[in-house]
Amino acid sequence: MKLTIIGSGYVGLTTGACFAEVGHHVVCVDNDPRKVETLLAGQIPIYEPGLESLVKKNVAAKRLRFTTSTEEGVDHGEVLFIAVPTPPQADGSVDLSFIEKVAREISQFLDSYRVIVDKSTVPVKTGERVAQTIRRYAKPGVEFDVVSNPEFLREGSAVADLMKPDRIVIGGNTDRAIALMQKVYEPFAAPVLVTDINSAELIKHAANSFLALKISYANALSEICEASGADVIKVAEGIGADKRIGREFLNAGLGYGGSCFPKDIAAFIAIADQMGTPFTLLKEVQRINQRQIDRFIDGIREALWVLKDKKLAVWGLAFKPNTDDVRSSVAISVVEKLVSEGADVTVYDPKAMDKAKELAFASKVKFATSPLEAAAGAEALIIATEWPEFASVDLSELRTTMRAPMIFDGRNLIDPVAAADFGFQYRGIGRGVVETRA
Ligand SMILES: NC(=O)c1ccc[n+]([C@@H]2O[C@H](COP(=O)([O-])OP(=O)(O)OC[C@H]3O[C@@H](n4cnc5c(N)ncnc54)[C@H](O)[C@@H]3O)[C@@H](O)[C@H]2O)c1
Numbered sequence: 001m002k003l004t005i006i007g008s009g010y011v012g013l014t015t016g017a018c019f020a021e022v023g024h025h026v027v028c029v030d031n032d033p034r035k036v037e038t039l040l041a042g043q044i045p046i047y048e049p050g051l052e053s054l055v056k057k058n059v060a061a062k063r064l065r066f067t068t069s070t071e072e073g074v075d076h077g078e079v080l081f082i083a084v085p086t087p088p089q090a091d092g093s094v095d096l097s098f099i100e101k102v103a104r105e106i107s108q109f110l111d112s113y114r115v116i117v118d119k120s121t122v123p124v125k126t127g128e129r130v131a132q133t134i135r136r137y138a139k140p141g142v143e144f145d146v147v148s149n150p151e152f153l154r155e156g157s158a159v160a161d162l163m164k165p166d167r168i169v170i171g172g173n174t175d176r177a178i179a180l181m182q183k184v185y186e187p188f189a190a191p192v193l194v195t196d197i198n199s200a201e202l203i204k205h206a207a208n209s210f211l212a213l214k215i216s217y218a219n220a221l222s223e224i225c226e227a228s229g230a231d232v233i234k235v236a237e238g239i240g241a242d243k244r245i246g247r248e249f250l251n252a253g254l255g256y257g258g259s260c261f262p263k264d265i266a267a268f269i270a271i272a273d274q275m276g277t278p279f280t281l282l283k284e285v286q287r288i289n290q291r292q293i294d295r296f297i298d299g300i301r302e303a304l305w306v307l308k309d310k311k312l313a314v315w316g317l318a319f320k321p322n323t324d325d326v327r328s329s330v331a332i333s334v335v336e337k338l339v340s341e342g343a344d345v346t347v348y349d350p351k352a353m354d355k356a357k358e359l360a361f362a363s364k365v366k367f368a369t370s371p372l373e374a375a376a377g378a379e380a381l382i383i384a385t386e387w388p389e390f391a392s393v394d395l396s397e398l399r400t401t402m403r404a405p406m407i408f409d410g411r412n413l414i415d416p417v418a419a420a421d422f423g424f425q426y427r428g429i430g431r432g433v434v435e436t437r438a
């Protein structure tokens with residue numbers, strides 16, 4: 001099929017590449033000329049495992065191309081996917097101006113039937129607004145349908161998630177549009193759930209909120225574990241073994257971050273308020289999430305007494321491993337907090353340093369070229385993102401290079417007993433303080 005993606009960021013580019021991989025002919029549009037130039041030059045503007053080779057392969061096979069022209073995209077695709085940003089506003093509600101703009105742009109070039117699919121994460125009832133907007137601006141009588149097809153990929157495993165999704169949600173109001181959408185997804189052989197547009201839109205916010213709730217449950221447990229001397233990892237294992245609960249998304253840590261959960265939970269709260277059905281449970285989720293980072297910083301302050309002029313190493317800047325994405329990264333919030341209290345911070349991340357260097361905090365820290373270089377002479381090490389390479393650092397070398405032996409492990413990455421054996425004082429999340437045994 002001929003498909004068009006409008007917005008070629010983390011979602012649009014990866015979705016476009018995966019659609020091409022299963023045989024569709026895909027045009028990816030982006031209004032950022034620099035991004036399109038990069039893509040046309042054969043480079044990938046983001047780090048996502050497996051994406052580069054997939055893009056190269058499908059460009060070479062002439063199933064995938066890039067343009068800045070929405071007109072070219074509308075001409076090409078039978079189905080037009082919108083994957084532009086839906087950022088938060090100050091009150092938590094969603095800024096829908098990107099979506100509205102694309103709807104107007106599409107309507108300008110619409111000559112014959114198209115399915116316009118909202119893949120961005122949007123509040124319930126956005127589909128109705130998109131249809132209204134296109135009808136208002138398009139030539140009279142031109143046929144189209146609007147469909148909601150939320151995306152559930154996770155950064156860091158986006159290609160795998162797209163190629164083998166748990167489910168595909170198609171929210172549509174006409175058989176014609178739903179049939180075309182089923183054809184788009186046929187090659188993926190995944191379970192398809194067909195709903196009305198409003199339900200599909202709601203599924204996305206409800207799913208992300210539930211996952212954030214699950215993480216916050218583990219984080220709230222971690223505080224009780226610290227107070228009682230229990231181990232949150234064992235507790236998560238114990239409850240997660242029940243199939244009705246499941247072990248995934250029960251990892252206590254510094255709280256959830258990234259470009260999705262914080263904004264989507266705030267959006268869902270705002271949507272529920274607007275509907276007159278307040279979702280106060282989610283406010284508690286937000287509170288627990290903030291408390292988790294505050295408690296972590298308090299623990300560092302309590303152990304080190306004074307942060308001013310302390311030489312600290314921070315491992316990790318990306319909001320999670322296997323991505324270079326630093327949007328709403330809790331790791332960066334940790335660094336900012338330490339810097340604001342006068343600490344002398346050196347950071348290292350395997351993939352996210354270029355993106356981090358574009359942010360305001362960058363001028364106030366030093367960037368190292370390896371985990372051990374970051375830790376050289378440090379009076380404490382803070383682990384803020386659970387990159388696998390941090391777990392395999394030689395603890396004996398680490399001990400030798402650091403000035404004082406303290407590890408604050410915000411992601412429970414290091415084995416506390418091994419750390420203690422190598423002479424470290426170790427503080428994880430929800431597993432107490434382990435004193436040095438060396
Ligand atoms: N990142 C994720 O993991 C993820 C997963 C599922 C859903 N989502 C949702 O998908 C949407 C996009 O997220 P993202 O992370 O891909 O954002 P992104 O910022 O990485 O990409 C969006 C792209 O849209 C482009 N764009 C903006 N306006 C445009 C226009 N008028 N015409 C053409 N291109 C335009 C931007 O230049 C950018 O490249 C959001 O609603 C997000 O909540 C994101």
Ligand SMILES: O=c1ccn([C@@H]2O[C@H](COP(=O)(O)OP(=O)(O)O[C@H]3O[C@H](CO)[C@@H](O)[C@H](O)[C@H]3O)[C@@H](O)[C@H]2O)c(=O)[nH]1
Binds near residue numbers: 208252254258264
């Ligand atoms: O047990 C866990 C799992 C995750 N996290 C944190 O939660 C955040 C989000 O992680 P993850 O969900 O893996 O990454 P995202 O790429 O943000 O993916 C989420 O957000 C996307 C955008 O909406 C959705 O498509 C995905 O289904 C949803 O998992 C990160 O800060 C993680 O560190 C934890 O603290 N504990």
